[in-house]
């Protein structure tokens with residue numbers, strides 16, 4: 001059972017001490033703890049099997065967001081990300097909504113969609129009904145592809161047949177709805193679509209072209225909501241400003257894109273840390289944000305009857321806890337263990353909560369100090385490192401730049417030169 005780690009104390013620890021704290025709080029296995037203790041932790045032979053033409057690996061920092069209560073349970077959430085502020089943002093948002101019980105989440109299910117595109121169908125309306133009438137035959141073909149999935153309670157759940165007007169005329173598009181349970185499910189549903197395709201060609205007397213999943217996984221929606229008391233966010237003025245800021249994201253695609261980018265800062269970082277497909281989740285999120293014809297915010301902010309700031313988010317979340325890199329990548333496997341989720345659904349729900357937390361913290365910063373204050377403080381360390389500072393020099397250079405009131409490459413070089421001269 002995860003214990004609450006004091007956010008302030010945790011942040012002030014060394015990376016090694018933080019990891020020890022996380023291991024203790026989560027009861028992480030020795031193998032996973034050892035994996036996380038080794039920063040260059042992807043062996044070349046494992047990496048070489050993951051992609052083609054592998055020449056190297058790139059290390060990205062992994063931080064742990066503290067203080068999250070999700071559905072009444074304490075969570076430590078790993079985020080793999082190169083951007084400063086993001087892990088701190090999630091922890092800050094989580095700390096500020098603990099008084100109201102943290103995040104409540106739900107999920108619409110774990111159903112993925114595979115598309116089969118059929119061209120040249122002479123009588124598409126009749127062909128549509130022909131396919132719909134063969135649902136049981138289709139079920140048998142699809143369920144015949146993956147006995148393990150059936151053993152785990154997944155499998156074919158239904159079909160839809162759409163007639164899509166295109167620049168090349170009417171196309172028939174079959175959707176297979178498949179519950180992929182704890183797998184993200186791309187391979188499963190693609191196999192079903194490919195196996196079924198020849199029969200669809202016969203039944204429709206058309207030509208089957210694409211047989212591939214849809215990343216608009218709108219049968220796999222993760223939802224999270226939370227409320228923040230005004231006294232925990234700096235007062236009613238801040239609350240109202242955050243609602244006004246979010247109203248712009250609800251109406252203006254220029255702001256919605258930035259708002260959703262902030263949400264994805266948190267979401268993609270957990271997706272990456274757990275070895276899931278960041279591009280799939282991002283494509284799904286942005287397509288869902290545009291589902292009504294114009295691109296909108298993925299989150300909504302309003303004032304609840306108690307006067308709290310109330311936030312809600314809903315988006316497709318095609319992530320798994322089995323298959324792919326979630327198990328093949330040893331660090332992802334260890335980080336997945338650290339999340340203590342029981343399966344894909346719980347992981348998706350925690351990730352949605354992280355997205356909402358991230359959005360809260362970004363809006364809060366934007367409506368109070370502005371984003372640069374916190375960002376630049378952390379950015380200064382990167383600038384110092386770029387200028388060549390190492391070890392304790394980094395803090396010395398950051399302090400010198402803060403004293404001078406300028407954070408820049410030249411100020412960092414100058415500060416480093418004087419620090420070394422004095423030393």
Ligand code: MEV
Pocket residue numbers: 083258259260261262263265362363366371
């Ligand atoms: C920066 O990576 C993300 C923000 O721009 C998000 C937002 O504006 O809501 C701060």
